[in-house]
Amino acid sequence: MKNQEKTKEELLKENEILQKKVKELGRSKNNKTEEALLESQERFNSIFNHNPNPTHLVNSNFEIILTNLKLLQIKGLKQEEIIGKKCYEVYQNNKEICKNCAVKQVFEKGINAKSENQLTSSNGSIKYYETYAYPVYNKEGEIAYAVESTIDISERKKSEKRLRESEEIYKTLFTSSKDAIMTLAPPTWKFTSGNPAYMKMFGIKSLKELKSLGPWEISPKKQADGQLSSVKAKEMIEIATNKGSNFFEWRHKNLNGKEFSTTVLLTKIEMGDKMFLQATVRNISKEKKSKKEIIEKNEQLELVMQGANLGWWDWDIPSGKEIYNEILPKSLGYKLNEIEANIKWWENKIHPDDAKQVSFDLQQHFDGKTEFYRNKHRIKNKTGEWKWFFDHGKVISRDKDGKPIRMIGTLRDIDNQQQAEKDLKDKMNKLEKWNKLSVGRELKMIELKKEINELLRKDGLPTKYEVSNEKE
Numbered sequence: 001m002k003n004q005e006k007t008k009e010e011l012l013k014e015n016e017i018l019q020k021k022v023k024e025l026g027r028s029k030n031n032k033t034e035e036a037l038l039e040s041q042e043r044f045n046s047i048f049n050h051n052p053n054p055t056h057l058v059n060s061n062f063e064i065i066l067t068n069l070k071l072l073q074i075k076g077l078k079q080e081e082i083i084g085k086k087c088y089e090v091y092q093n094n095k096e097i098c099k100n101c102a103v104k105q106v107f108e109k110g111i112n113a114k115s116e117n118q119l120t121s122s123n124g125s126i127k128y129y130e131t132y133a134y135p136v137y138n139k140e141g142e143i144a145y146a147v148e149s150t151i152d153i154s155e156r157k158k159s160e161k162r163l164r165e166s167e168e169i170y171k172t173l174f175t176s177s178k179d180a181i182m183t184l185a186p187p188t189w190k191f192t193s194g195n196p197a198y199m200k201m202f203g204i205k206s207l208k209e210l211k212s213l214g215p216w217e218i219s220p221k222k223q224a225d226g227q228l229s230s231v232k233a234k235e236m237i238e239i240a241t242n243k244g245s246n247f248f249e250w251r252h253k254n255l256n257g258k259e260f261s262t263t264v265l266l267t268k269i270e271m272g273d274k275m276f277l278q279a280t281v282r283n284i285s286k287e288k289k290s291k292k293e294i295i296e297k298n299e300q301l302e303l304v305m306q307g308a309n310l311g312w313w314d315w316d317i318p319s320g321k322e323i324y325n326e327i328l329p330k331s332l333g334y335k336l337n338e339i340e341a342n343i344k345w346w347e348n349k350i351h352p353d354d355a356k357q358v359s360f361d362l363q364q365h366f367d368g369k370t371e372f373y374r375n376k377h378r379i380k381n382k383t384g385e386w387k388w389f390f391d392h393g394k395v396i397s398r399d400k401d402g403k404p405i406r407m408i409g410t411l412r413d414i415d416n417q418q419q420a421e422k423d424l425k426d427k428m429n430k431l432e433k434w435n436k437l438s439v440g441r442e443l444k445m446i447e448l449k450k451e452i453n454e455l456l457r458k459d460g461l462p463t464k465y466e467v468s469n470e471k472e
Helices: 008-027 032-049 069-075 087-092 102-109 154-176 196-202 207-211 229-243 285-307 343-347 352-366 415-458
Strands: 055-058 064-067 113-120 126-137 143-152 180-185 190-194 245-253 259-271 274-283 310-316 321-324 373-380 386-398 404-413
Touching: 055 069, 087 113, 102 113, 102 126, 102 143, 126 154, 180 196, 190 207, 196 274, 229 245, 229 259, 229 274, 259 285, 321 343, 352 373, 352 386, 386 415
Parallel strands: none
Antiparallel strands: 055 064, 055 143, 113 126, 126 143, 180 190, 180 274, 245 259, 259 274, 310 321, 310 404, 373 386, 386 404
């Protein structure tokens, strides 16, 4: 059917005539058909105007001849400002028909059609709409108009955009992660995907090869606890599916047969009605080796400490909390669980005569005036006796203002040494005293002999005593 374009005034006039005819039909109360027609028209107008989606009626020239309130609200226009305009002018501010136009498909193909479009509102914001168009036939059975209704899908579009961005981020993280990441799904729990780091870690060359494997097939026969890998793997999977995640250590084996230690984080992921697990695997062989070496060195150090009878301490200065080894409290007659892990406990055990020097030496070191803190002082033991100790330490951590926050050191029992030094000093003092007495007596004897010899000389007699350094 060929339609000629009508002016806006002609369309408005047609609409006015149509509404007058409807009213005239309503006045004829004796005609039940006319009443039914009026009722139908009013029902149509009510449904049309209260449709929550922008809806309008267009002719084959894409001219809007009727529109509902929703479209007027969005565009901020009156009906007479829209009537007669092309639908693509109203919706898109275009001068040409929209691509994939649903109305065009209605008139050309006589079908119900759907398309996506954007609509610019009166405030300039752009919203996305899904457009549905349906044919309206005249009494000859020809398509006279098309009803076009649009549904706001802006939020859906935003969600789809966020989803795409999220998927892109995940894809980037998945492919660029240095940790091996793979997915596995029930019921077989074989791997379904893996990132490049995973392929490299296990020596897998293709996705096909990956999908043929399960967790137990890239593991030694048994785990460190002696349990079969095939059995334990399913237990770990079950924990993850029940609790949502599971983190544990695992012995793995690549396809070349090399075993290595890892940590595994299994995370449950649900997408719609599907559920699978994501496994993040990190090789910790180097950390394990380093940890083992540290433990061995600590054990060796502890043996040295025991051999030297050295107690060590680690002091968190702001909190006052301390950590000790067993030798330190033992040197005072205590067990480790019998002493308080706090500096105050030790301060209260220091001899009053030594406390002032301890504080002074400690402050000197805190102020950076000494490289190490060193002090000899007495500490009261469990039985109430005073014992001598040599305290030696160093600040190993300071805050941004230079205040000490952590200090470590050793405490050595030197009571026997101090007692030996005291005994030696006492003996030296006694020896010196006796030496002085002996020397004094010897000098007096020499002087007396000199006097006797002098008297003998005066009497002309020979001298009786030989005295060194005696003047003739």
